[in-house]
Amino acid sequence: MTTSASRALTRPRRVAVTALATALATALTSVSVAGATARAATTAAPKSATLVTDPASVVNPFIGTTGDGHDFPGADLPYGMIQWSPDTNSRPKGGGYDYGDSSITGFSLTHISGPGCDAAGDVPILPTVGAIDSSPGSDSQSFSHSNESANPGYYGVTLGNGVKTELTTTARAGLGRFTFPATTQANLILKVANSQSPSSATSVSVLSNTELVGSVTSNGFCEAANPFTLYFAISFDHAFTANGAYGSTSSGPAGEYVTFDTTANQSVLARVGISYTSATEARANRDAEIPATTSFATVQAAAHAAWDAQLGKIQIAGGTSDQQTVFYSSLYHASLHPNIFSDADGSYLGFDQAVHAVPAGHAQYANYSGWDIYRSQAQLTALINPAAASDMAQSMVNDYKQGGTLPKWAMNNGETYIMVGDPGAIVLADYYAFGARNFDTSAALSAMVNQATTTNNDRPGVGYLDTFGYLPTDSGYGCCHEYATVSTQLEYDSADFALSAFAGALGDSADQTKFQNRAQNWRNIYNPSSGYIQPRHSNGRWMDGFLAYPISGGTNSNDFAEGDSLIYTGMIPFNVAGLASAEGGNSGLSGYLDHVLSGYSGLLSLAGFQANMGNEPSFELPWEYDYVAQPYKTQRDVRQIQDQLWPNTPGGLAGNDDLGEMSSWYVWSALGMYPETPGTADLALGSPLFSQAIVNPGAANQMTINAPAAADGSPYVQSLTYNGAAWNNAYLPKSAVAAGATLNYTLGSSANTSWATASTSAPPSYDGTATSFITEPVGPITSGIAGKCVDDARSGTGNGTHIQLYTCNGTGAQNWTVVPDHTLQVFNKCMDVIGGATTAGTKIQLYTCNGTTAQQWVATAAGQLVNVGSGLCLYASTTNDTDQLQINTCTPGAADEVWKLP
Template sequence: MLAVDYVNPMIGTIGHLLTSTSPTVSLPHGMMKLAPITTPGIADKYLADRIFGFPAGCCSIMPARNAGLPDPSAHSSLYDHDLEHAAPYAYQVLLEDEEILAEMTVSYQSAIYRFRYPVGPEAALVVGFPAGSRLTLLTEHAAVIAGTVAGVPHFTHLAFSQPVELDRMWESERQSGCVLRAAPAGGLLEVRAGISYIGEEQAARNLARELDGRTFEETKQAAREVWQQALGRIEASGGSEEQKTIFYTSLYRSLLNMSSITEDGRYYSAYDGCIHESEGRDFYVADNIWDTYRCLHPLQLLLDPERKQDMIQSYVRMYEQCGWLPQFPFAQGDLPVMTGNHTAALIYDVYNKGYRNFDAAKAFEAMKVNATEVTMLPWVHGPLTELDRAYQEQGFYPALRPGETEWVQEVHGFERRQSVAVTLEHAYDDWCVAQLALALGHADDYEAFMRRSRNYRNLYNETTGFMSPKSADGEWVEPFDPKYGGGLGGRDYFSECNAWIYSFHVQHDIEGLIELMGGAEQFEERLDALFAEQYDGSKYRFLGQFPDATGLIGQYCQGNEPAFHIPYLYNYTASPWKAQRRVREIMKLWYQATPTGICGDEDNGAMSAWYVFGAMGLYPICPGKASYEIGSPLFEKTEIAVSGGGIFTIRAEGVSDRNKYVQAAEVDGKPLTEPRISHEAIAAGSTLTLRMGDRPNKAWGTALPYAGRAENS
């Protein structure tokens, strides 16, 4: 079976506590993304009882048996998952109320919808669009919709296979729209849509360029082939059918992140409100950098470094257009959410792995602006506040004491200061800035940012053994509970997790953290305790305060990204076998081929990318270091097509559910005694051989327990 045929987009469509995924139809990094519009207010897509339409750029379309609908805005249909089929490249469902079969398939900036009505004299199409939009019927076979979404112009060109005429316009509280009458031949009406951010004519050109001369089936087959080519860059052999389904579905999810919005060599940028020439390089948007820097971007880099460099140049362009590096760059502009300056990690990771086809000098300038001129406050974009100045002077972000009233007006009320998370995450980012400064010859900047990279030490409380909040006077905040301290989501001090997780959030200087915690033996004991520590009461009390901390094993939470690297920290102790054990346990417990099969918020593919790496037996514990930790692969052989035509191969001899422990390892026949492999070896197309057994070889991987020491730390 081909890789594309393993993908099940319904995995994760029921959230464990918060959001769910959608069965997205798109091409890898495509601009057009489709999924059925389901019952408002039902967050779990799989559990939604009705379909209200299908997106087509700035509008939605929904078939109806006739035009005489009492309330077009509420028109919907019951549907049954047993009468539905979802794939990355196509979607099909029976709209049961009126027995209409709906199908859709996709290209990069266009889509085809096919509706099969019961044979009759009349059929209708309900078109919805944002209030204030303009609908123009160009001919009886074409229409254009122009509107604005979140301040950004959107255009959709619709082409109909049969003549249509306007029945009436309608408005609701949520949107406006129209009802079109049609007389589909043999009950079949096909609608083609092209989308654009540039203009009406460009939307028509995008549609013509991609779909003229193509039938629905030809478009569907072409999209399937594109997905097979993308997913086939990793070929997994062995393992169970379920493991392959989870693996390739996870890979599909990880390739949706960041979409090219380049249209015939031009793109509209919401960062300055202008149309730009692309100059031969696509412009990418739609990234959750707080989540995706950890392992999704490193995964995409392995598979397509040329595209990844274009993505970084897109970030550079955003900086040139708006004056800072966005945190969550979307087509509608930046959403300044979450914590950190993690674009710095993305940029330096790519640079340090040897890929330089972007303006590194301008990228460094942008990284430095974010680090020194933009507030660190979560969910806020603006100039430095008194809290930022306190950080610069004292080396930590000050926290409020319990009951103390917030006086800094820039603090986002619900999100709070997140003072410990801000300090720790920026310390890592500053390390990334320092390393690029060194590479580019900026000695003074290197020294300054290296000092800041050690700020994590200022919040380690030796008495308690936890990263803990300090008030502006430099005193520890008391009382402080490392498990429950910080209010909802821990946001007074942390970002969605507690001190048990954030005490390990020092990716760039693991050895320094080990030293703080008393040495490798004590560090290992702390890791063991993390996976065993319970809730001091009911589990529902804990999850009520930390709804993002799902996928629990003790206090470890696979359902939130700050925990992702923690199992691999065992590779820096005398027991790398514990990393192998834990990673296998996490994959088995918290990833399944079911609607509940993703244990936390997917966040644009971040949760899925972790599984892809885990199943291959690798993990980039610190983006910015050109190496990957070795875990425990699921497959007998994994082949990755790397840049330049080479193949990196992972052979796991004797691997099985029981045989999860590495007994010995080789790279191209040479013994590997440390539990990590260099990016250079992977990019060169080498072969990593792991000999697996059912009991740990407690001597393997311990020869160089501090290998991978943070560069220039």
Template sequence: MHHQFYLNTLLLLFSVSTALAQKPADWVNPFIGTSNFGATHPGPQYPHGLASVAPFNTAFSAGGLNPTEKDEAWNSRGYVHENKFLTGFSHANLSGVGCPELGTPLLMPTAGARSFDPQVYGSVFSAEDAEAGYYSCHLDKHNIKVEASSTLRTGLSRYTFPGGEGHILLNLGLALSNESGGMVSIVDAQEVEGFRMVGTFCYNPEDVRPIYFVARISKAAEEFGPYKKMPAYRNVEADWVAYNNTWKPYPYFQQEVAGDDVGAYFSFQTVPGEVIEVKLGISFVSIANARQNLNAEQPGFDFERVRTQNYERWNELLGRAEVEGTDYQKELFYTALYHSLVHPSIFQDVNGEYPLMGQHGAGRITTGNRYTVYSLWDTYRNVHPLLSLLYPEIQEDMVRSMTSMSEESGWLPKWELLGMETGVMVGDPATPVIADTYLRGLRNFNVEAAYQAARRAATAPETENPLRPGIDDYQALGYVPLDGEGQWDGTVSTALEYYLSDWALSRLAAALGKEADAHLFAERARGYLNYLDPETGFLRPKYRDGTFYPDFNPLEGKHFEPVTGFVEGTAWQYRFYTPHDVPFLIEQLGGADAFSQALQACFREGLYDVANEPDITYPYLFNYVEGEEWRSQEKVAEIIARHYSNQPGGIPGNDDTGTLSTWLAFSMMGFYPLCPADMDYALVTPAFESVRLHLNPDYYPGGTMDIQALRTSENSQFIQQMLLNGQPHNRFFITHQQLTAGGVLKIDLGDTPSKK
């Protein structure tokens, strides 16, 4: 009996110590979002890292017989969880984007007879495992275990071979990018260098740039060389066409080989269980910089060191939000926070060089980081406010990067990628990011230069303004007319984004003492009233002569067809899209009751799109209607339960470089930023028992902010009363300044809506 008691005690202590030992990074599940078009990947990713090592499995289906959606559709995913046939591991990848790009350079270990054809050497894979900073799987065809980790600018792979003939292939033909072409050059039996062209993101022909690399292997190869795919040729005399679908190796050739389908190989004789490691560094400046990045971040071959450093950096950042709840809740939350910290990505090399915005030269920074991958139409809504709250030192660097882009190219970014402006989406999204950052108290950047760049975008005529198409009519009429709209122009959507940006600019101007500008842009921000149709209660497309579009149908686009006047959304999804002026919009729509009824109908009739940015705040808008705040609490909880999970399809659509994940992270903490440059967060029911925010004391002297949810039962989801630092808090909003001042917000929850 005593032995049994002693054993039970040990088991209990072990269980407790194990639970206590778990860190935030342990809850990350990188497979979340790898299905349902989430477009995330499970490979090791350093926070805001330029490099990552992701399995690439969208080139061919199992057996290598049929092309998959990589070649048949506009696919933005290098990895899809359902596909179980991979052709390599890519070292530069995007997470949660809507157009294909990167997915290169590819490394692939193989065993047995050597082949350069990915349909032949590709393999079904199994036994996948993914954690923060680590990925592994088993290549069934080759009986090889693959493990991977990464640093900011380099990847590291560890291959365990079965014995016998083994090979490591570098493929510059396959990629997710729509560009092709590359160069490979063997340095010696352990090293290869080169570049691969990338770009043409979302059909923009101007954004083309090489990605440079250097790869180094831990063991000298017995045979090595470049290879290329032989082109089709025509035998004129015999009057027939032969397609020579073979691949030609060039053993020991150490000159440059270039083309669309080129690569390199390293072949070995291995013993069973032999481990060979490969590290690969990248740069967008030069091969020399790629080598310097590799030498600086991985001076040797030390897989465990790289993996541990990656893991600890994730712990450091994820730990700024400490939550108490179920294991399932922690898995959802910390994975969401993880995805929020993938992009934007570090762009400069270890020596400080980076490609100048819109140019092919190299610039240099001496302090801070230069960032890239700004999907601003998405991320201005919540990712950048989250960074300002929990990672202000990172957000300041990002705004400094944006300001530098305007100095180098003349314009702030819209959808910047790898130092190139892709021009994707509508509006002027950099302006609200800059204004919001400054108003939250982050001011260590050249605000005057940033302000002037934003003002230029808001006032420059259309002939010289790449950021605001239709601005001449917008300034003259107060709206962008429907006349001449193409299939995807979205004039109403475009103008609504301009109104928001103008409002944010007016707030920034006021903070800087620019009163005339503040008045000008505030007046322009109410131009949405030009679209408000009193007959239908919708924002309706309008012609230059002032007449409304006659064939208006609010349900147009419900099945994802093009929508007249709108882009990436329907008239319903844009109906309440004046986040800077919701109380006034409520008045214009007939008052609080009419607004609530219309908002309820949006959800009830299935017209709300949980995966779409224009209506992403709608679940919180009931907070503007006194007595209806409980509907926001109920709706947010319902959306989390219905649309988010810890499965590969656990993000309800394209993550948009972390935007849908950030929605979840904020929502689970119980507050959400409704509008950039507005310091109010909407309060809803936290998913957790407690949330502790560890604030950067250099920016927020409050230190920590605790949010405590006090439930009377498991079903308690409705806010009854709130106390902020012991005092009654009667608003269903809390300001950024209140939150960052630190203290305790206690929220009493009940099973039914409060009658107050």
């Protein structure tokens, strides 16, 4: 196998790599290859070609529980509301558990798999023995991995205090079996105020000596501040002998403890139900899903069976034991979110804070990590579970109706606006394309079009796409976590394309054409001189000091979300052929891919020297060789990424799992395909990892993938048949998803550089006409005072430089650009009213363009320039050179308020 270390790092027409960048890239690549070689040397022999019949038993829930994965190992069901799992002392983001820790602080009822911020972790419950101390909320207990086990639907551990804790769950409820030493002081501490996010209100009510209910309101996710309330209800199989609140505050108790006598019966069985609507519903969920007489073994067996049903939607044979475990663990992690949010009776709390109900047989879902999951997790969910994905899609439509926006990064019943773009549109189109059709598609399309065409919180700055044809780097959009203009535009472009595909599928040809064309606006931020996507000022000028991959704090570092131009230049997944053409042809794009894929760090902090296959913006890159007549490089690189970044270890995720997105990438890649094009069922091809895989066995759209010679060292496609006929294309048609297919691969250890290389063999690309870039007038702004112009004092470029009246002289200081957003710019900065004041006499300065009304000017028929923010006119208080201009009450006809734009 060709190693990544052997590939050239040179890149024609591109900004040169600094010596430091080259050295680091080389060092990182060498480390990655060495690690892969070491793992390959210890890999078990291939399994026989027998289909796995109990996939839940193959899962390792500890994968991704240390490092950047942020997964959790506890008990849950597919898309379940409850995730009962241990929290360790470092309590890392979302998952709450780090395999490297040595003590457990509690077993909380909710978790999020792999986010980049703190979330959930509500109501940790910690078993202790002996007297309750003065601060039980800070208690923890030691544990050893030798006394710990987990599989889907079950978690168990014996703590250092001798208490064995076992957890299992249904969708909205769980059973905890706590086996204590024989003692009169067996305690369960309910740390109600110890959610991962700060709690603002708590309550606990003891209903009897066998039951209590309560709630916790937690605040925010990442930078968001929207609160949500979790209600819980716990009953025990025998009475507690004592109880008490601790840490009472104005917001409620920090927690509650209950004490049992276990001298005669050492096991305490706790039944827990949760809800986001009320404590009454939490009790009802518990009693509906786990009646009081239900045994722990019954619930555990049902959970295991539920996971076998979910994971069995894809059957595999062959591969090594580790590869089978990584595959099914990835499918497991990709099946945790979004989460059921409605109660057993259909009740749920909407984005309007009112209680609604779904029809019988359906569920409302929550927790959409949109920026992440639109790339491959949403498609996988729809492919193998279209009924659940249809409900997820309808839930998004419900959220729009009740809250005004499609989910972007929605947590429970609130939008956080974390990350950029309009991923909700893509997720809906993805669900539909891959078979989830049972939702209100008309309402979905209406919501998508509305968000794409009107100023709104979900797509800040969207109007620029039609007026400028791009998002200017120096314009502010005013709300909703807007940043990273270049990344944001590329995300909007993908959303526009997905919208167009969805509209076309529904027969709306007008919107299909409109948004497919506007999706091509990436061309307006592609600089042919550098060969990169670049930040661009609102006056059309490319950003000064541009670096494709800044080492640290580069001049364009704020224009990209979790990446840089090196990575983002390839993020045109709907028109890779168009990008190749812009790059000078297939060889140009191939050279770019060779460069960016010269190594796979999997380290977010080092993005900039190579692809970061531990983070979403790089996920599509290795599949783009399919589009440039080099599919063998896709086969090679995908296999190397699998080998280097996906070990069967707790550290086996190179980045945040992001609610299953990263795990879904592995599932698709192991099947030998990837949903490259947003909103379509187009599948770019790699090569299968297993000798056989059956997707949706027994269904009308069953896909069977046969590759008898599949092996880690044989990733190269020699030939392929599709439904019995020779197939020489590097993609599957859309019909493969809808109708199923049988693929028969011949694989080998040497690249076949002629397979699927014809011009017609590339996956589809979708072109169109970009919004025309507006050429703004440039020249002097002359005054009604004869011979005078608006001038930038001494050609200054610093914020606060005076804007003054001065004799017209034709210098650059008087060369103003009239920009369509109503700004007047010189030296890439804007004419600005100091402090955004609205009072007459306020001076005018040069300032960084920020999109505020203090920098917007409208010309009147009388020749005045009215400042939008103040409603006052640009005014020269004297006729002298160097007189700093100001705003003043508009007086029609006054020469000192008359200005002629270029």
